[in-house]
Amino acid sequence: MAAVVHGYPSTMQDDYQLSMGRLIRQAVRAYPDAEIVHRNSAGEWGRTTYRENFDRIERAAGAFAKLGVEVGDRVGVMDWNSLRHYELYWAIPAIGAVFTQLNIRLPEDDLHYVINDSQASVVVVDETLVPIVENIAPQAKGVKTWVILSEGQIDHNLPNAVYYEDLLADAQPLDSWPNISETSAFAAGYTTGTTGRPKGVFYSHRSQYLHTYNTAKDLSASVDDVIMPITPMFHVLSWGMVQVAVMVGAKLVLPGQFSAETLGEITGALTDEGVTVTNGVPAIFTPMFEVLKSKGVTDLTGLRLLCGGSEPPASLIQSYQETFNAEVVHGYGATETSPIVTVNRVTEAMRERMSQEELNAYGSKQGKASVNIDLKIVDGLGNEVPADGETSGEILLKGPWITASYHGMPEEELADKFVDGYWRSGDVATIDAHGFIKITDRLKDVIKSGGEWISSIDMENAMIGHPKVAQAAVVGLEHPKWDERPFMLLVLRDGETITKDEIDEHLRQRFADWQLPEEFEVVDQIPATSVGKIDKKVIRNQYQDRYK
Amino acid sequence: MAAVVHGYPSTMQDDYQLSMGRLIRQAVRAYPDAEIVHRNSAGEWGRTTYRENFDRIERAAGAFAKLGVEVGDRVGVMDWNSLRHYELYWAIPAIGAVFTQLNIRLPEDDLHYVINDSQASVVVVDETLVPIVENIAPQAKGVKTWVILSEGQIDHNLPNAVYYEDLLADAQPLDSWPNISETSAFAAGYTTGTTGRPKGVFYSHRSQYLHTYNTAKDLSASVDDVIMPITPMFHVLSWGMVQVAVMVGAKLVLPGQFSAETLGEITGALTDEGVTVTNGVPAIFTPMFEVLKSKGVTDLTGLRLLCGGSEPPASLIQSYQETFNAEVVHGYGATETSPIVTVNRVTEAMRERMSQEELNAYGSKQGKASVNIDLKIVDGLGNEVPADGETSGEILLKGPWITASYHGMPEEELADKFVDGYWRSGDVATIDAHGFIKITDRLKDVIKSGGEWISSIDMENAMIGHPKVAQAAVVGLEHPKWDERPFMLLVLRDGETITKDEIDEHLRQRFADWQLPEEFEVVDQIPATSVGKIDKKVIRNQYQDRYK
Ligand SMILES: Nc1ncnc2c1ncn2[C@@H]1O[C@H](COP(=O)(O)OP(=O)(O)OP(=O)(O)O)[C@@H](O)[C@H]1O
Ligand SMILES: Nc1ncnc2c1ncn2[C@@H]1O[C@H](COP(=O)(O)OP(=O)(O)OP(=O)(O)O)[C@@H](O)[C@H]1O
Ligand SMILES: [Mg+2]
Ligand SMILES: [Mg+2]
Known part of the structure; x- marks a missing residue:
């Protein structure tokens, strides 16, 4: 990188530190009455406001300080998209500690790796997830205290465990917030581990502040928005949705515990609370579409669904548009990028210039890099x-x-x-x-065959367009002559069968003959990672000898 | 201020410098086709795009470097809201120099003070303003080169003058942009001098970048907006409107040269170009309302008029709302604050909760502090x-x-x-x-009478509500017994006269008897500063002996 050049000195307050502590305090002051609607693990909904809830944040901060958490310490958190999770987002960094995200769906082995790698001294865990951490507690020797999020006492066998609500009841609200440097870590996140071991990224207060400004801008978020994070709050901080809400003073809807199977319990909030911004991976928005349709929803005008993590099929974008008049906004990023780096927003000018066909093709692009x-x-x-x-x-x-x-x-x-x-x-x-x-x-999934490249994703997308096919996964497998050759797994629609000829005929519309896979397999389920991405490591392993 | 506390190190690119050079390059890349519609001093309109115009910015940067402008040098600019002014906004900071704003309406004495205080070595000036600088050139000994903005050769007697267009024609585009530190000055501005000598403020790249993010957010600006800066681009950078446009990729409309008297020439653009955001002081938006009405405009739905510098009368806000369905957004700031620190945006939630009367009262408040x-x-x-x-x-x-x-x-x-x-x-x-x-x-205008305070602005606003009164100015004048007593200047509507009793009767609705001014004067015009604010220094001077 070019060396930094210093110009004429400014007169400005350039030493004013951007920090998450400042953000929450200023937002509470600016938008005291902004609502937070929340759902707990028992499925009950509640309501509070930024200002009313702020007392709990200050108490939680005071409580962690009292527990012995010091500036720079790491505190692990394992929870659903709950109100307490929201409180922890602010309370832990308030005292200069590092909010360390723990992915509840990581394999146990990866989970204790993450706890140990981050050297978390305290781990906070929701009552519903206690069974998971009980298994790994013996290996997590650095953890001095486990803090349980629950309504009351529960059965458990965690050592040195205390209840969050008890801590809050006993605590003094933090009276003076430290002026933490903007380059200090405020949160940590680990990559999903799609391609190997999870890798740790420590977000600074500054990086998150700027990401929040930028994402608010890219989504044109405003105080009149209602934001419901569906992406887990332990996954790249739900892509910054909570911070964006707080920065613009939007009403926040926290849907609590849910899964792709129980979406029915939270989709009502989309209409009841007038949600205008939500986010999620295609693996959630696909079943959500069916749930919404089955519930008789016909109109979600004004709703933007920020979709990323993997590419949403063009058909998904179109379905939301045509059925509900809702806009799927395609975005791209990674754990390493906070995460948003591109957002695909079709502008008025593009709408005027392009045919519907062109617009559809644009929807599946990841968009333009943010300023x-x-x-x-x-x-x-x-x-x-x-x-x-x-x-x-x-x-x-x-x-x-x-x-x-x-x-x-x-x-x-x-x-x-x-x-x-x-x-x-x-x-x-x-x-x-x-x-x-x-x-x-x-790069790791591109199929290198005879010196040429074949895109595994292109082939998957093409195959999903076949009427008999529900899901498709394509990987490169080692081949003695061609280095690698494509191999395909297919999940078919109910009661269907498919032949090699049918596959070839369909793929020939977009691929050359030499690119077509010689081998495929019909399966009931495609191996997936903790966040619902195709797990190509597993597929490659399982079928490694197919072309040998 | 509390000492800065350092926490756990982050892994992020915290040394990535926020800079105006980065902003323009990234915006040109992200929004190449965004339009710039511009009007020159001859009143002719033209059109270009971010990308097309960028070549001129790079050439201008190259040209200044060739002129000998170095990192840290100050370059003064004196121009209307023109396309060349826009180019200079980016070209001067591109090479690490300081874009130094020169207010074309400053008294000559203040103007050469500003040029000398900033130590500008180059001053760029529009052909229409050359007569002003000709007068002060002899005192501005630090200026090595004068650069004239014009379509062709003009008559002038500036020493060491060159033409901008000649420089561009000869220049090489800047090939490598320096990585300027974010705390370096990118621009300088001087206060209006309402209360004394203009005072210099040097904006850093960082402060401006953050101001831009924040103002984009506060205005909910987006790529679908069309932004026309009416506030002069030499006055606190037109409150950051140009930077906001570029950051969000909005179409920019640059109205060129105009004054309160020639507004008719630029208001057409509001409707023709579909402007959604503009800005200005009440002294501009008041006559603009009349111009728009006289032109038969009835609908400006979607237009936000950011209004500040002094308080817009409630009646002005209401008139725009009722006549054109346009939203006057009241904001507050100063040269020292980049300038936006509060913006008054009435939210949906407020609209639902408040009566029309309450909402009207809220309109004249300056708003809430930004996060x-x-x-x-x-x-x-x-x-x-x-x-x-x-x-x-x-x-x-x-x-x-x-x-x-x-x-x-x-x-x-x-x-x-x-x-x-x-x-x-x-x-x-x-x-x-x-x-x-x-x-x-x-603070300097508050009237301190007998140990109590009287608000001069409150009294002015009350008096403007009188049907016979067009304008009012209230100042405190020295008084042997009471320290100060209020004194009032009035401009009456055509053909009207007013008595002391009528004034008293009207003011008694809001003021106690002891607060009423004993003395007043009806005048044709109220002394105003270069930006149209009431010049209370001048009034106090002129009438200093009234109560003695
Ligand atoms: N809109 C999108 N379209 C296609 N792929 C996407 C999109 N958004 C994200 N991705 C993919 O997800 C990756 C980021 O995912 P994440 O950081 O959660 O972990 P991972 O890369 O899957 O895991 P690991 O880095 O541990 O292998 C991106 O690098 C990209 O491959
Ligand atoms: N919305 C507003 N309502 C009332 N006053 C405002 C508003 N916006 C700005 N002002 C006034 O304008 C001032 C800022 O103006 P500016 O920085 O241009 O110079 P000035 O303060 O008039 O001049 P000087 O500082 O040299 O005396 C603010 O401090 C405030 O007094
Ligand atoms: Mg990765
Ligand atoms: Mg001032």
Whole structure:
């Protein structure tokens, strides 16, 4: 990176530290009456306001200080999208400690790895998740206190456990908030582990503050919005939705505990509370569409559904538009990027200029890089690919909310994760003349066959377009002659069968003959990661000898 | 201010410098086709796009470098709201120099003071303003080069003058943009001089970047907006409107040269170009209302008019609402605050809860402090006043876009301009339970009579409500017994006369007997400053002996 050049001195308060503690205090002052509607693990809804709830935040901060949590300490949190989770978002960083996100769906082995790698000295866990941590408590030797989130006493066998509500009842509200430096860590997150071990990223107060401003802008969020985070609050801080709500003073709807199977319990809130912004992965928005339809919902005008994590099928975007008049806003990012780096918002000008067909094709693009983010796409030699929407390369990212490192990773391992100050995303994409990127694959998933590349995602998307096919996964498997060859797993619609000829015929519309997979398998279920992404590691392992 | 506490290190790119150079480059990349509609000093309209125009910005940057402008140098600019002014906004900071705003309406004496105080080595001036600088050129000895903005050659007698267009034609576009530190000055501005000599404030890249994010958020600005800055681009950077437009990728309409008298030439653009955001002082929006009405405009739905600098009369806000369905958004700030620190946006929730009468009263409040700004109102002892909407005190401000100092001001003079890290605004206000502030006066203009305070602004506003009165100005004049007594200047509506009894009767609705002015004068015109504020210095001087 070019060396920093110093110009003429400014007269401004440039030492005013951006911090999450300031954000919540200023938001409570500016929007005292903004509502928080919340649902607990028993499924009961409640209501409070920013100001009313703030006393609990200050008490929680006081309580952690009393527990011995000091500036810089890490506190793990494992919870649903609950009101207490919201309180912890602010209370832990308030005293300069690091809010450490624990993904409740991580395999046990990864979970205790994360607790140990972050060196969390306190772990806060919802009563419904206590059974999970009971199993790993013996290996998590650094944890001095477990804090249980519950309405009352519960049966458990955690050592050194206390109840959050008891702590709050006993605590003094934090009286003076430290002026924490903006480059200190305020939260930690770990990558999903799609391609290996979860890797730790420590977000600074500054990076999160800027990410919040930027995401508020990219979503045109305002005080009149009603924001319901469906993305788990332990997954890249629900993509910053809670911080955005607080910054603009929006009403916040916290749906508590739910899963893809129990969406019916929370979708009512979308209409009852007048939600205008929500977020989630395609694996949630797909079943949610069916739930909404089955409930007889016909109109969700004004609702923006921020969708990312993997590519939403064009059909999903269209269905929400046509059936509910709701806008699926496609975004892209990663744990390492706080996460939002591109958002795809179709502008009025584009609507006027483009045909419906073109617009549909644009919907499945990941969008344009936000201001404040340097995005480039480079080939194997590090040269930028042409902006032709066709040539692909790896996405490199630089910016104030992009990581510069991984927690505790040795230098030699870090070396190939960064290049020239840019984070290497490992994502393969094209970029078009309008600056819209389109992810075609992960570098690790691209199929390298006879010196050429085949996009596994393109092939999956093409196959999902076949009327008999419900889901598709494509991976490259080792091949003695071609290096790799594509292999396909299919989940078919109820009662259907499919032949190799039918597959070939369908794929020939978009792929050359040499690209077609020789082998496929029909299965009941495709292996998935903790957040519902296709787990290609597992598939490659299971079928590794297919072409040998 | 509490000492900064350092927590656990983050892994983020916290050394990524926020800079105006990055902003324009990233915006051009993200919104290449966003339009700029512009009007030159000859009144001709033109159109270009962010990308198309960017070549001129890069050439201008290259040209200044070639002229010998170095990192940290100050370059003065004196121009209307023109396309070239827009180019200079970016080209000068691009090379690490300081864009130094020169108010074209400053008295000559103040103008050469500003040029000398800022030590500008180059001054850029529009052809229409050359006669002004010709007069002061002999005193501005530090200026090595004058750069003239014009379509062709003009008659002038400036020494060492070159033409901007010639420079551009000869220049190489800047090839590598320096990585300027975010705390370096990117622009300088001087206070209006309402209360004394103009005072210099040097904005950092960081302060402006954060101000832009925040103002975009406070205005809910988006890529679908069309932004036309009416506030001069030499006056606190037109309150950041240009930067906001560029950050969100909005279409920008630059109205060029105009005055309160020639508004007719630019108001057409409001409807023709579909403007959704504009800004200005009440002294502009008042005549603009008449111009719009006389042109037969009936509908400006979707238009937000950011209005500040002084308090817009409630009747003005209502007129725009009722006649055009346009929203006057009241904001408050100062040169020292970049400027936006409060914005008054009536939310849906407020609309539902309040009567029309209450809403009208809210319109004339200055609004709530933005997040990221610490605002407090203190009495003479430095204690915060109660949030009762009645008790008044001085507004103190702290935040990343508030100044911490004045350029070149000696320490001893600075001492009473700041207290405990807060800038002392000199503005007297109340704050209510919802956090809305209402400015009642300037500390220097408050009338201190017999140990009590009388708000000069309250009295002016009350008097403007009289059917015979067009304008009113109230100042405190020295009085041998009471310290000060109120004195009033009135401009009457055509053909009207007014008596002391009529004044008293009208004011008694809101003021106690002891507060009523003993003396008044009917005049043709009220002395005003360069930006159209009442010039109370001049009035106090002129009538100083009235009560003696
Ligand atoms: N809109 C999107 N379209 C396609 N892929 C996306 C999109 N958004 C995110 N992704 C994918 O998700 C990745 C980020 O996911 P996350 O950080 O949660 O963990 P992971 O990359 O899946 O796991 P790990 O890094 O541990 O292998 C991106 O790098 C990209 O591959
Ligand atoms: N919405 C508003 N309502 C009332 N007054 C306002 C409003 N906005 C700005 N002002 C007044 O304008 C001032 C800022 O003006 P500016 O910085 O241009 O120079 P000035 O204060 O008039 O001049 P100087 O500081 O040199 O005396 C504020 O301090 C305040 O007094
Ligand atoms: Mg990853
Ligand atoms: Mg001032």
